């Protein structure tokens with residue numbers, strides 16, 4: 061079994077992005093490199109797990125159970141964190157068909173393979189059961205199957221996760237007018253909203269379709285801060301969906317800035333943000349901080365799909 065690297069980098073830098081049009085528009089864009097925290101526990105997943113792990117230890121739990129799709133950044137992060145802290149880990153994975161030929165699945169899917177090498181055990185379930193995973197009935201099933209465990213919700217979002225995400229911004233970041241980030245379940249943006257200053261505006265870019273997120277975030281945040289909004293035009297067809305336009309943009313961005321984005325979250329956010337900047341949505345002199353929430357591990361899986369379709373791949 062491969063052991064998880066204990067190399068963490070919590071000395072996070074803000075990197076300025078210099079693109080010619082910014083100068084004309086008088087815009088400053090900086091990127092918070094949370095993607096550099098850890099190879100497998102990257103970005104916001106580290107933040108979201110931090111206090112959950114402390115809680116699981118306090119409760120003397122030995123086992124972590126969580127949920128995710130077959131390419132989930134969260135699944136790999138839980139596998140790696142559990143490995144590091146001596147927990148058994150169980151990933152309840154959407155898609156019962158994956159269990160039919162696990163050997164091939166592990167060969168082809170680096171997320172699940174890495175998680176498996178870190179000791180995670182999988183429980184593959186059908187999509188219908190997955191949708192009902194928060195029901196009492198399913199909780200009973202899990203208890204019966206796995207005994208005593210600490211449950212981490214899908215995507216890791218709970219109040220302890222939000223507490224961890226309140227630590228992303230530092231005093232040095234108070235000079236920014238806008239904080240931009242990708243949104244999945246809304247846990248990370250909730251921590252950001254809780255921790256921004258009054259003069260700061262938060263812009264979330266959902267990576268999925270649907271307008272349920274606004275309500276969910278309203279229920280997750282603990283402040284009555286109205287300085288936030290969701291930019292809902294850049295989901296590229298929904299969660300996990302992407303097109304040639306997005307991939308080409310990510311490759312150009314990498315070429316120009318040296319920064320690798322992920323196709324599920326941060327690529328969409330940056331595409332949207334640069335589009336808004338080009339459309340002169342921000343006033344002259346605005347200072348923008350975009351958070352690179354990580355997710356680089358997911359590129360391998362997406363590139364496999366792109367190769368199969370004979371399309372341009374993400375250059376790493």
Ligand SMILES: *Cc1c(COP(=O)(O)O)cnc(C)c1O
Pocket residue numbers: 103104105133134215217242243244245246247248249322325326353354355356
């Ligand atoms: C999980 C994830 C997100 C979404 O975070 P939420 O707290 O679920 O909104 C954003 N970016 C990356 C890279 C992620 O892995």
